[in-house]
Amino acid sequence: xNHKAIYALYxxxxxxxxxxxxxxxxxxxxxxxxxxxxxxxxxxxxxxQRKAEYPAxxxxxxxxxxxxxxxxxxxxxxxxxxxxxxxx
Numbered sequence: 912x913n914h915k916a917i918y919a920l921y922x923x924x925x926x927x928x929x930x931x932x933x934x935x936x937x938x939x940x941x942x943x944x945x946x947x948x949x950x951x952x953x954x955x956x957x958x959x960q961r962k963a964e965y966p967a968x969x970x971x972x973x974x975x976x977x978x979x980x981x982x983x984x985x986x987x988x989x990x991x992x993x994x995x996x997x998x999x
Contacts, residue, residue, distance in 0.1 A: 916951035917943060 912929050924933045924941050933941045965971070975981060976989050 913948050913951065915953060916948045919953075920944075920947055920951060 912927060912933075914927050917924055917927055917933055921933065921941055921943065923935045925936045927933045931940075933943055935941055966974075976986065979986070981989065
């Protein structure tokens with residue numbers, strides 16, 4: 912069962928048992944339309960997909976630093992740390 916889809920489509924569902932079904936807060940079984948559940952597309956799926964594909968935040972910031980995009984005071988702080996702990 913796609914729990915995320917069930918919770919999204921049936922806001923009254925508070926628990927799901929894969930072998931028995933879905934239930935509301937009073938313990939009543941909620942009838943689930945499996946076709947609707949199977950057709951449901953997570954509107955936030957892109958967030959996880961993007962997160963998995965983006966370069967690490969440190970790499971992004973380093974690229975911006977090397978491109979000279981930071982304000983002078985921030986660039987100076989970063990350079991001071993790079994100088995203090997140089998690559999070996």
